[in-house]
Amino acid sequence: MTVELLEDFARMREVSIMKIKDAKETGQKVVGVYCAFCPQELVLAAGAIPVSLCGTSEKPIPAAEEVLPRNLCPLIKSSYGFAATDTCPFFHFSDLVVGETTCDGKKKMFELLQNIKPVHVMQLPHLSEVAASTELWIKELRRLRSYLEEQLNTEISDNAIWAAIEQINRETLATKAICDLNQMDPPLLSGLELLTVTFSRHFSNDRADMLGKLEDLEGQARGSEIVASAGRPRVLLTGCPVGIGSEKVIRLVEEAGGAVVAMENCSGYKTLELLCETGGDDPIVALAHKYMRIPCSCMSPNRYRFDLIEKMITDFTIDAVIDLTWQACHTYNIEAYSTGKLAREKEIPFLHLESDYSASDVENIKIRIEALLEMVG
Secondary structure, X not given: OOHHHHHHHHOHHHHHHHHHXXXXXXXXXXXXXXOOOOOHHHHXXXXXXXXXXXXXXXXXXXXXXXXXXXXXXXXXXXXXXXXXXXXXXXXXXXXXXXXXXXXXXXXXXXXXXXXXXXXXXXXXXXXXXXXXXXXXHHHHHHHHHHXXXXXHOOOOOHHXXXXXXXXXXXXXXXXXXXXXXXXXXXXXXXXXXXXXXXXXHHHOOOHHHHHHHHHHHHHHHHOOOXXXXXXXXXXXXXXXXXXXXXXXXXXXXXXXXXXXXXXXXXXXXXXXXXXXXXXXXXXXXXXXXXXXXXXXXXXXXXXXXXXXXXXXXXXXXXXXXXXXXXXXXXXXXXXXXXHHHHHHHOOOOEEEEEEOOOOOOHHHHHHHHHHHHHOOO
């Protein structure tokens, strides 16, 4: 079932590296991004290739710790380590980098990163329901537009932005359709397969080709024979971003007999219900309203995140919730209390894990996950 297409997604980063290298040789620009708050529509409208730079491997962390504190978030250390050691081809080929002030650690890391590559930092307002925040964010997107035009020596037209908005909306809908396949019982995709698709799509240099792969995968999966066994505890993973290289919790759940059927985090469902309005006079305003709704834990209040988790518990028939916090991510760590409260109100077993990218705590996490799954009646 859909094995070949899933393998295409697994190879997408490797294949894209060579294609991006070829595109660079013809003069095309590459823009590295670290967060869902960066509007890729503007990068596409500039004629550039947006690529994800968010670090999900522990390999470059020792090099990063020569500069950064050891007790910092592993995502930040991994991201900086890849840049400092020049071991990430996507960072290597990036002409510039777009960052954002989602947390103090990343904000200060970007100051150091500017010594390696040109960095533009968007000042993200953290009060999500204040009119002044929206006004500030609109100005920040206009500032980003001007920066991209200057650095990439191009002009970003409104028509190009509207076209990119349509493209990203289609991509979002196609990704959501794949994630929604796991509302079925048994789920059509394993947690690792789901992660491979949702994570790898951010590295494609050809968005039209990637969209076609998403739509083909969804169609083939719906028409395939279900080979998974029913009755496995259905787990919702929430919290900090997870990617290839930092998927140990997903792997441990599935090795213990559970099924990670959905992920609320940035690499999963968090942005998939957020479509950009295609009407109106100003595409920048439309983009600002879309991206201000992202339910990141840096936002206060963050009501939509808990509305989304509650909806996912129902839609995906969740048996247990695991909330993952990476070391030193204080905002998600604090929100874990509210996530647990919501799970208990739904009478669903809940587990909060605080970890890093290493394998040092795997046995401890394994025991706690096994105990959680035993609680599923």
